[in-house]
Amino acid sequence: MGQLWAAGSAKGAPARLPLVFTALWAAAVSLELGYVLVMGPGPPPLGPLARALQLALAVFQLLNLLGNVGLFLRSDPSIRGVMLAGRGLGQGWAYCYQCQSQVPPRSGHCSACHVCILRRDHHCRLLGCCVGFRNYRPFLCLLLHAAGVLLHVSVLLGPALSALLRAHTPLHAATLLLLPWLMLLTGRVSLAQFALAFVTDTCVAGALLCGAGLLFHGMLLLRGQTTWEWARGEQAYDLGPRHNLQAALGSRWVMVWLWPFLASPLPGDGISFQTQADRDLMAS
């Protein structure tokens, strides 16, 4: 089995390629944002207190975003190193031929990660990693803070972009919003104006995408479902909103959104799960 896992991690390198592209994209947007902020037209001037509060919010959001990205990528959501021998053959257990192992309920094999994932939710294409039992918390917090950072930048640059669009014809403004590269290459806008439109476009689209993902996963979180279970219409593990939140985020589920390194141990082990039927049986 050790050889099998070693083979799995060797195949994992190409799976990290999406992460490289995401990092390059984030670096390009950050560089352009820096260019806009330094060269203008940047955000409207603020008083000292408002500026200090805005900087504090930006630092809080960035630390949370980067901390959760680090935790998400560092955690291994798979069955690697998990002692499964002798625990199988119960309700919901199955045999995975690729992993050559009995695998617990709610787990699933990922063809990109080449291994079974505990409480598999889905494979994140942007970060090149599966979302499962061990990294669901950083994934959700990452969505929240990514949406927050992108919204913050959109609000920061919104007035300057709005002024730029109002200064031109509707056709010029629409083309700048939809095809900023075309406007730059044809010499219709300056590099700073292009960067302003491109960064704001990207941040608004990204904030909407992360916000939609957060709403969807918030719904799953409250229903105690994974994406796969939702797609198949299964809801056997719904223990009620409060217990579902504790099962996915730990006992301090109210606080985990504020700091990525706050300890909030998960009550389960990702191998056995209490079902609705178990709870009904205990209650009767």
Ligand SMILES: [Zn+2]
């Ligand atoms: Zn498998």
Ligand SMILES: [Zn+2]
């Ligand atoms: Zn995967």
